[in-house]
Amino acid sequence: MSSPHLTPEMSLDGPASLRPDEDQATKHNITVAVRIRPLSSREILRGEEVAWYADGDTVVRNPNVSYAYDWVFAPTTTTCEVYDAAARQVVSGAMEGIYGTIIAYGLTSSGKTHTMHGYKKSPGIIPLAVKDAFSIIQETPNRKFLLRVSYLEIYNEVLNDLLNPAGKKLRIRNDPHGTIVDGIKEEVLLSPAHALSLITAGEEHRHVGSANFNIPSSRSHTVFTLTIESIPYGESNEGDAVTFSQLHLIDLAGSGSSRAETMEIHQKEGSYISKSLLTLGMVISKLTDGKDAHIPFRDSKLTRLLQSSLTGQGRVLLICTVNPASSNAEETHNTLKLAQRAKRIEVQASRNKISDEKSLIKKYQNESRRLKEELELRLEHEEEAKSPLLARIQHLTKLILVSTKVSGPISCLLRLIRDMKELTTSLEKELSHSSSDSQVKISECMEEHPSQALQAKDSLLNSIVMQKNSGVNNEAQQHSHQGKTVPSEISAEPLQNKQQVTVPSEISAGPLQNKQQVSCLTNRLRRLMRDMKQQTTSLEKQIGHSFLDSQVKV
Numbered sequence: 001m002s003s004p005h006l007t008p009e010m011s012l013d014g015p016a017s018l019r020p021d022e023d024q025a026t027k028h029n030i031t032v033a034v035r036i037r038p039l040s041s042r043e044i045l046r047g048e049e050v051a052w053y054a055d056g057d058t059v060v061r062n063p064n065v066s067y068a069y070d071w072v073f074a075p076t077t078t079t080c081e082v083y084d085a086a087a088r089q090v091v092s093g094a095m096e097g098i099y100g101t102i103i104a105y106g107l108t109s110s111g112k113t114h115t116m117h118g119y120k121k122s123p124g125i126i127p128l129a130v131k132d133a134f135s136i137i138q139e140t141p142n143r144k145f146l147l148r149v150s151y152l153e154i155y156n157e158v159l160n161d162l163l164n165p166a167g168k169k170l171r172i173r174n175d176p177h178g179t180i181v182d183g184i185k186e187e188v189l190l191s192p193a194h195a196l197s198l199i200t201a202g203e204e205h206r207h208v209g210s211a212n213f214n215i216p217s218s219r220s221h222t223v224f225t226l227t228i229e230s231i232p233y234g235e236s237n238e239g240d241a242v243t244f245s246q247l248h249l250i251d252l253a254g255s256g257s258s259r260a261e262t263m264e265i266h267q268k269e270g271s272y273i274s275k276s277l278l279t280l281g282m283v284i285s286k287l288t289d290g291k292d293a294h295i296p297f298r299d300s301k302l303t304r305l306l307q308s309s310l311t312g313q314g315r316v317l318l319i320c321t322v323n324p325a326s327s328n329a330e331e332t333h334n335t336l337k338l339a340q341r342a343k344r345i346e347v348q349a350s351r352n353k354i355s356d357e358k359s360l361i362k363k364y365q366n367e368s369r370r371l372k373e374e375l376e377l378r379l380e381h382e383e384e385a386k387s388p389l390l391a392r393i394q395h396l397t398k399l400i401l402v403s404t405k406v407s408g409p410i411s412c413l414l415r416l417i418r419d420m421k422e423l424t425t426s427l428e429k430e431l432s433h434s435s436s437d438s439q440v441k442i443s444e445c446m447e448e449h450p451s452q453a454l455q456a457k458d459s460l461l462n463s464i465v466m467q468k469n470s471g472v473n474n475e476a477q478q479h480s481h482q483g484k485t486v487p488s489e490i491s492a493e494p495l496q497n498k499q500q501v502t503v504p505s506e507i508s509a510g511p512l513q514n515k516q517q518v519s520c521l522t523n524r525l526r527r528l529m530r531d532m533k534q535q536t537t538s539l540e541k542q543i544g545h546s547f548l549d550s551q552v553k554v
């Protein structure tokens with residue numbers, strides 16, 4: 001096998017600043033797969049016969065001649081099987097930094113678009129490759145990846161950006177990274193679904209035409225490019241070079257087949273399509289004929305785009321799609337012969353690295369790191385800014401402490417009420433002689449209306465003491481007391497809310513030896529009452545009535 005002949009023109013495009021991993025670089029040939037599609041029902045109806053068929057997994061033949069390839073897929077083979085057998089290794093190589101190109105080449109209506117794009121029920125190599133790329137990322141926890149895509153068409157020898165309708169007549173430029181399309185829009189990929197939506201949007205801008213029998217036929221070549229960058233996982237990869245590669249997935253326009261179908265494509269378009277494909281054929285021939293001749297990459301946009309793939313480091317898979325119908329037999333033969341030649345092109349698979357400044361993943365990572373540092377710095381500043389805030393909060397807390405001083409009179413008042421309750425209870429004990437059910441319920445009343453209850457109690461005590469002192473124990477009064485009716489002067493007191501204050505029936509018969517104790521307790525209660533009034537007044541001055549009310553109730 002002869003190696004590609006590097007002309008000065010080609011060496012220009014050589015990936016100079018790409019650093020191929022010399023140890024890993026292995027020379028190998030372009031791999032070629034032939035995929036034969038089934039005859040369509042129309043073709044069968046038309047009386048077409050199968051002219052070319054698969055003979056095993058690697059041979060295509062007709063009754064007279066046979067050709068061997070890396071793979072031959074019979075009409076029953078699904079696109080997934082084609083992907084697994086032939087395309088997967090190109091995609092996985094690209095994920096490891098080895099350039100990859102997959103080209104579907106064949107006559108119009110032979111199955112190129114079916115193979116590359118497919119449809120929902122039978123996804124093509126492009127969606128399968130994108131899905132696989134994401135699976136590989138998932139299964140490679142020791143590396144970080146950045147994927148981006150571009151999508152362009154070559155229509156009438158003009159490059160149009162399918163991801164950006166404004167991007168027309170784009171120019172191709174030589175770059176150390178291979179062949180670069182100036183100003184092409186690249187979208188960073190987030191998911192396989194994202195890629196599919198981009199393709200769908202791109203297809204809207206594509207030039208397609210209907211060939212004969214309403215079969216959709218592309219009038220333009222499309223190049224879907226997945227650019228892959230990866231670096232080892234971890235923060236400390238400052239010195240690590242970035243692994244870089246591109247995966248080109250190319251669906252060529254039909255090369256024309258039956259005269260009827262070719263006539264569907266306008267003459268101008270047809271001639272441009274032919275020019276591209278003829279030049280591709282020429283380039284492939286010259287790359288493999290062993291002569292040190294000029295290789296006409298620049299004669300067509302397609303070959304110019306494919307130049308670095310066909311000469312540089314990488315893996316190339318040519319899928320030659322075949323319509324086995326007898327009416328196309330001769331054109332199919334030519335396609336198969338070209339695929340045979342292409343099989344002899346030698347390329348070199350090696351992992352490529354790029355420098356930091358060229359890498360988008362490094363750029364993003366550095367930006368992310370810078371932003372993180374900036375964020376940390378800001379947080380630090382905020383920490384610093386916290387100190388005056390904390391001081392202010394402390395100051396405000398002090399103010400709140402000032403306000404707790406207000407609670408001084410309240411707690412004092414509550415204490416007084418508590419004391420009064422205790423006193424009242426002991427007073428009740430002194431006054432009562434067991435009959436618990438008929439006890440004076442002054443303590444209950446105290447909780448709700450302390451001052452009124454106190455006044456009521458005061459009056460009650462006075463009257464009791466008076467009665468006891470005078471020794472009066474007449475029937476009427478006793479009857480009145482037995483009926484548990486409050487004396488008239490008490491009921492006329494502020495307890496107008498009809499709260500019943502009862503006194504024990506035995507009071508009138510109570511022992512007189514308690515008199516002094518009762519009087520003492522009454523005096524203490526009076527003092528407390530006075531103190532409480534004073535505290536209430538002071539509290540009212542400080543915080544107003546409403547606050548006082550609520551606090552006292554609490």
Ligand code: ADP
Pocket residue numbers: 036037038075106107108109110111112113114115215216217218254321
């Ligand atoms: P091309 O892109 O080469 O012009 P298409 O991919 O559009 O051709 O295929 C033409 C027709 O043949 C389409 O209707 C497509 O669904 C059908 N076809 C192509 N390849 C296959 C296949 N392997 N199995 C079944 N149908 C196929």
Ligand code: MG
Pocket residue numbers: 112113114216217218251252253254
């Ligand atoms: Mg097509």
